[in-house]
Amino acid sequence: MKKTLKTLGVGLAVLVAVTVAFFVIWSGFDYEPSKQLHSLVDEKKVVKKDDYYVFKPQTNKEIKAGYIIYQGAKVEPLAYGYYAQQIANEGYLVAVVDSPFNMSFFSQNKATDIVKSYPKISAWFIGGHSLGGVSAASYAYDHQDSIKGLVLLASYPMNKNNFSTSTYPILSLTGEKDGLSTPGKIKETKHLLSKNTELVQVKGANHAQFGMYGKQKGDNKASISTKEQQDELVKRTVKWLNSQMKKSVS
Incomplete structure (x- = not known):
């Protein structure tokens, strides 16, 4: 014995x-930020808090609203620096969460602290890439009264976060060449999205180029450059955010 x-x-x-x-x-x-990102983003102007990074307009534009981003699994938060800074330059305060071990589910409720830190900002949106989008969707689902909309970047909600019976504003940006959040998976989970979802597939886009951190195992090769994909994501996101802000004041 x-x-x-x-x-x-x-x-x-x-x-x-x-x-x-x-x-x-x-x-x-x-997955670390690429050399290309370092050449495009002035990191000296990025404000580092204890567990998130803040991007503000580099001009004297008035802050329209706040936008919180959750990172993809094992992706360092600054890999979204170009996307965040370009959106910030359009008048938004953008906060990218820096989660323990770069896993967003460890910081799923961090958005609450960020919102409380900027009481003068009355409107907030949330989004995330890949696994970060799952965390963002979960938070948005539980805080639909305080978060005005959700941005899914190559991502989709879990079954328990079913928005289908609501008119909650959602922007879903997906990639034609995505090898991880594939077009098939996006189609399979479409029923979880709200009646007020704008679903956009970016032609030639893959999974890794939703950030700027190089290649990712299991992904397909994009047929557009990283910057082309990033600029398209920025354009689509800003257009959607602006439209939501117009609706909120009309």
């Missing part, structure tokens, strides 16, 4: 050690 317990104890210890080793290796792997 003692021998059996000793064997089980050794086996459990080995399993724990292997699990810890795997987690350490896994948690140390992240």
Whole structure:
């Protein structure tokens, strides 16, 4: 009996050690901002808070609203710096959440703290890339009274966050060449979106170019450049945000 317990104890210890080793290796792997992004974004003008980055208009434009972004799995938040800064330049305060281990579900409720930190901003939107979009959708679902709309970047909600019976404003931006959030998966989850969803497939776009961090395992090759895809995402997002703001004051 003692021998059996000793064997089980050794086996459990080995399993724990292997699990810890795997987690350490896994948690140390992240998708970093590309050299191209560093050349396009002046990071000296980015405000770093404890657990999020803030992008403000680089001109004296009045802040129209706030837009909170959740990162994709294992993607460093500054990989969305170009997208965030370009939207900020159109009059929005943009906050990109910096989650532990770069996994958004660890910071799903961080949006609450961000909103409280800027009491003068009366209108807020939320969005996220890939797994970050899942977190953003979950938060938006539970805070439809305080978050005015959801932006899904190559993402979709979980089944429990079913917006289909509502008119909640949603913008879903997807990629024609996406190898992870594939057009097939987007179609399969379309029934979870609201009656007030604008669904846009960006031609030639893949999954990784929703950020600027290089290639991603399992993805397809895009037929447009990273900057072309980013500029299209910015254009579509800003147009949608502006339209929502016009509706809110009409």
